[in-house]
Amino acid sequence: MNYIKNILLAILLFHFCILNAQIVDNNYAFQNGIYHSIEELKNDKPSVYWNDVETDIIVLEISNKAQISFINKLEKEESLSLDSIWGFCVNGTPYIKVFKDTTNQFYTFAALQIRGSISYYEYEYETVESYEISAYNPLNKKPFRTKTIERKVTKTKKMMLSLEGKSKELNDYNVEKWISSDKQLLHTFKETERNTRNKQLLKFIQIFNDRNEFVINK
Numbered sequence: 001m002n003y004i005k006n007i008l009l010a011i012l013l014f015h016f017c018i019l020n021a022q023i024v025d026n027n028y029a030f031q032n033g034i035y036h037s038i039e040e041l042k043n044d045k046p047s048v049y050w051n052d053v054e055t056d057i058i059v060l061e062i063s064n065k066a067q068i069s070f071i072n073k074l075e076k077e078e079s080l081s082l083d084s085i086w087g088f089c090v091n092g093t094p095y096i097k098v099f100k101d102t103t104n105q106f107y108t109f110a111a112l113q114i115r116g117s118i119s120y121y122e123y124e125y126e127t128v129e130s131y132e133i134s135a136y137n138p139l140n141k142k143p144f145r146t147k148t149i150e151r152k153v154t155k156t157k158k159m160m161l162s163l164e165g166k167s168k169e170l171n172d173y174n175v176e177k178w179i180s181s182d183k184q185l186l187h188t189f190k191e192t193e194r195n196t197r198n199k200q201l202l203k204f205i206q207i208f209n210d211r212n213e214f215v216i217n218k
Contacts, residue, residue, distance in 0.1 A: 024214040026115055029092025034071070037086050038165040041094055044216050048073075053080065059090050064111040065123060066095050069104075082107050086165075096161065098123045112161065116209030118178055119161040120170065120202060129153050160205065163214065175201050179208045 022028065022044075033046025040047055053073055059066045066088075071080040087096040087109060095109035098121075114120035130150050134143035158170040160178060168174045172194065180186050189197060189204055197204070 022216045024115055024216055025209065026113075028115060030089040030094050032089045032092065034080070034088045035086050035094075036084060038161075038163070041087065041089075042163060042214075042216065046089065048080065057088075057090070059095075061111075063124075064113055064121070066090065066109045066111070067106045068109070069106040094119075096121055098157075099125065110159075114202065114205060114209070115214075116206075117163060117212045117214045118205045118208055120159070120205060121161065122156055122158045122170075124154050124156050126152050126154055170201055172198055172201070175204055179204060182208055182211055185211065 030041065031044050031046055032050055034048040034050075034053070035041045036047050052075065053071050055068055055071045057066060057068045068082060071082065071085075072078070073080055082097075082100075085097065087094055089095070094112045094115065096112060098108050098110045100107050108123060110121040110123040112119045112121050128150050130148055132146050132148050134147075135145040136143050159167050160170050160174060161167050162178065168178070176186070176189055179189060185204065185208055192200070
């Protein structure tokens with residue numbers, strides 16, 4: 001009798017877990033708040049809620065980024081170190097911390113545009129590039145003076161995020177490595193001509209997510 005009861009209990013628990021399981025995709029709305037780690041995000045349990053703090057957060061949804069320079073806890077009247085947080089969620093969308101602007105003293109966060117077993121985000125950053133300009137002798141067409149000039153340029157960083165919290169640049173090599181557990185998809189990836197698949201890297205990530213679901217148990 002006890003054996004049957006245990007079986008029935010196990011079945012009930014199994015169905016309870018299924019009913020409370022939520023598949024994470026691009027439409028899944030995470031709880032709004034501040035997350036100190038990716039583990040908190042994977043459990044959809046922020047450690048701090050927006051109602052408990054004041055901040056100067058600016059969310060730029062069109063460019064998929066947000067900026068913050070301070071977060072203060074209302075109850076304890078103390079600041080929350082931005083170095084200690086992993087990211088946050090606004091309107092159900094997770095944002096991951098990507099860099100600190102030391103000049104203007106604010107942190108930039110990037111939205112996870114693809115969410116699942118492999119997530120994707122991108123952000124712009126400024127860097128300095130050097131290039132040479134030369135003055136040429138009109139008679140012999142040879143340079144007689146060369147000068148190195150530096151200029152600021154804005155570039156876009158495209159990144160993948162794993163469930164373990166590792167970030168890697170979006171490129172052919174890394175995508176192949178990260179989808180390797182799905183043998184059928186990996187075969188398709190390798191059979192696709194390189195120039196074509198380089199234009200479809202996000203599509204391969206999305207297919208991998210659809211076939212290898214990330215589930216949160218509520």
